[in-house]
Amino acid sequence: MTEQELVLAAQRGDDAAFEELVRAYEKKVYHLALRMCLDSDAAFEVSQEAFLSAWRGLKFFRRDSSFSTWLYRLTSNAAIDYLRRRKRQGDTVSLDDRDAVPDPADPGPSPQRQAENRELGEALSRGLASLSEDHREILLLRELQGLSYDEIAQALSLDLGTVKSRIARARERLRKYLLQGGNFSEYLPSNLANTKGREG
Amino acid sequence: MTADCSEYTPLLSAAADGVLSPEEQSRLADHLACCPACRERYAQTLLIHETLSAWEAPEPPGDLTAAVMARIRSERAVRRKRRRCAAALAACFTLLLFSARLLPPMGKGSSDAVSADTGGAAEYNEAALYDSAAEGAAPSATPELREAEPKEPEQVLQGASTFFNAPQTGGGADAETDKAAADAPAVVTLSSSDPELLSWMTSNISPEARCSQDEDAWLITADEYQALNAHIEEAAIDCEMEWGSFFTAAAVPEENQAIEEEKEMICVIYLQAGEPEETPEEVPAPPEPEP
Numbered sequence: 001m002t003e004q005e006l007v008l009a010a011q012r013g014d015d016a017a018f019e020e021l022v023r024a025y026e027k028k029v030y031h032l033a034l035r036m037c038l039d040s041d042a043a044f045e046v047s048q049e050a051f052l053s054a055w056r057g058l059k060f061f062r063r064d065s066s067f068s069t070w071l072y073r074l075t076s077n078a079a080i081d082y083l084r085r086r087k088r089q090g091d092t093v094s095l096d097d098r099d100a101v102p103d104p105a106d107p108g109p110s111p112q113r114q115a116e117n118r119e120l121g122e123a124l125s126r127g128l129a130s131l132s133e134d135h136r137e138i139l140l141l142r143e144l145q146g147l148s149y150d151e152i153a154q155a156l157s158l159d160l161g162t163v164k165s166r167i168a169r170a171r172e173r174l175r176k177y178l179l180q181g182g183n184f185s186e187y188l189p190s191n192l193a194n195t196k197g198r199e200g
Numbered sequence: 201m202t203a204d205c206s207e208y209t210p211l212l213s214a215a216a217d218g219v220l221s222p223e224e225q226s227r228l229a230d231h232l233a234c235c236p237a238c239r240e241r242y243a244q245t246l247l248i249h250e251t252l253s254a255w256e257a258p259e260p261p262g263d264l265t266a267a268v269m270a271r272i273r274s275e276r277a278v279r280r281k282r283r284r285c286a287a288a289l290a291a292c293f294t295l296l297l298f299s300a301r302l303l304p305p306m307g308k309g310s311s312d313a314v315s316a317d318t319g320g321a322a323e324y325n326e327a328a329l330y331d332s333a334a335e336g337a338a339p340s341a342t343p344e345l346r347e348a349e350p351k352e353p354e355q356v357l358q359g360a361s362t363f364f365n366a367p368q369t370g371g372g373a374d375a376e377t378d379k380a381a382a383d384a385p386a387v388v389t390l391s392s393s394d395p396e397l398l399s400w401m402t403s404n405i406s407p408e409a410r411c412s413q414d415e416d417a418w419l420i421t422a423d424e425y426q427a428l429n430a431h432i433e434e435a436a437i438d439c440e441m442e443w444g445s446f447f448t449a450a451a452v453p454e455e456n457q458a459i460e461e462e463k464e465m466i467c468v469i470y471l472q473a474g475e476p477e478e479t480p481e482e483v484p485a486p487p488e489p490e491p
Contacts, residue, residue, distance in 0.1 A: 044262065047260065
């Protein structure tokens with residue numbers, strides 16, 4: 001069955017179809033929740049909440065957006081609710097208290113590049129955690145989930161201009177965070193060489 | 201990098217995503233050609249984008265799908281149980297209404313007859329229901345209730361609520377029925393065209409509180425009601441709120457709201473999304489007896 005058929009079947013009460021959707025998205029939803037909450041137990045809980053919200057709200061899903069976009073929005077909402085609840089309880093996660101967030105995968109082929117990417121990945125994890133909820137949310141939707149600007153606008157009920165400027169501001173803050181930590185100096189030249197083609 | 205360079209920040213980010221228009225692309229290219237600082241900024245932005253988008257999703261710690269499906273099954277079981285309870289309550293209430301209609305009009309004559317003849321089984325039992333609800337069984341309660349003018353259907357319903365709500369004090373019929381009305385589950389009907397209201401209900405109100413899959417109606421607690429109210433205020437949701445009583449299906453005065461909001465209560469909420477022109481659905485109160 002295609003995703004659309006699965007959604008339709010789930011809307012008619014077919015639990016097996018919904019289960020298939022959950023299995024298809026569990027990793028992505030968990031990843032988004034983990035990067036938002038910075039805690040694996042909380043992310044597991046938030047992911048369940050997101051899927052349950054989807055199940056409860058299936059009858060309201062109009063299919064004018066994609067199921068994934070809708071699901072990521074529910075995940076993001078559940079994560080923000082969790083973070084606010086935690087903040088109200090006076091419990092915050094410090095930047096050094098994120099053992100649960102795994103190091104990003106190392107896609108680079110050479111050991112040197114792998115080491116560079118690992119360092120950058122760790123710095124990016126810290127940088128993301130330092131961003132505001134709004135900036136972290138929008139950047140994760142763009143980078144981790146690969147949503148287009150239009151899809152993000154739909155998911156977050158923002159206009160396209162706001163999406164563009166918020167992503168730009170989030171990246172700029174992240175860039176400054178890395179710059180202040182001296183995280184660019186070591187490997188940027190080699191990466192610069194690789195990105196020349198994108199310029200202009 | 202100069203102060204003017206900040207205006208290129210959105211373009212640098214959009215360029216990393218490859219979503220620049222041809223005009224923006226050529227503007228940025230012109231600037232990058234003469235600004236080494238922005239060239240470096242672009243390279244850094246692009247590096248952030250490429251690194252983040254290459255991150256692979258980790259495996260959840262445990263079987264997330266199984267955990268979700270277990271919770272769904274559990275929620276469904278609770279919903280079924282709730283629906284059975286609601287159906288049983290509705291059936292009891294209908295039965296009580298039916299019994300009330302079989303009784304003769306509660307005028308002075310019948311009151312005297314009952315006082316004289318305690319063998320009037322149906323009337324006695326009905327009186328006993330009201331009496332047993334009053335702590336200390338204040339002897340004056342039943343006669344006073346019976347001395348009232350023949351009841352309109354709505355008044356009969358209010359009287360019936362004493363059976364369910366067991367008022368803890370005796371006293372006059374009016375005081376008793378007023379208290380019963382105050383104790384009865386309130387009905388609040390929310391009409392709004394803002395879909396946010398519906399989506400908030402779905403996400404925040406405990407799903408087992410939903411009356412059925414097909415109705416935008418929830419049985420909610422006082423805490424949930426307060427959270428709903430806070431959200432309506434915070435999100436400036438435009439909605440109309442009308443209060444009623446589960447037992448009378450009629451609007452109740454404003455002052456009763458305070459009483460209802462203070463105590464543990466159950467509300468039935470109806471929401472409308474996107475179709476403000478439609479009349480709100482009727483509250484699922486039991487049918488009123490025909491005159």
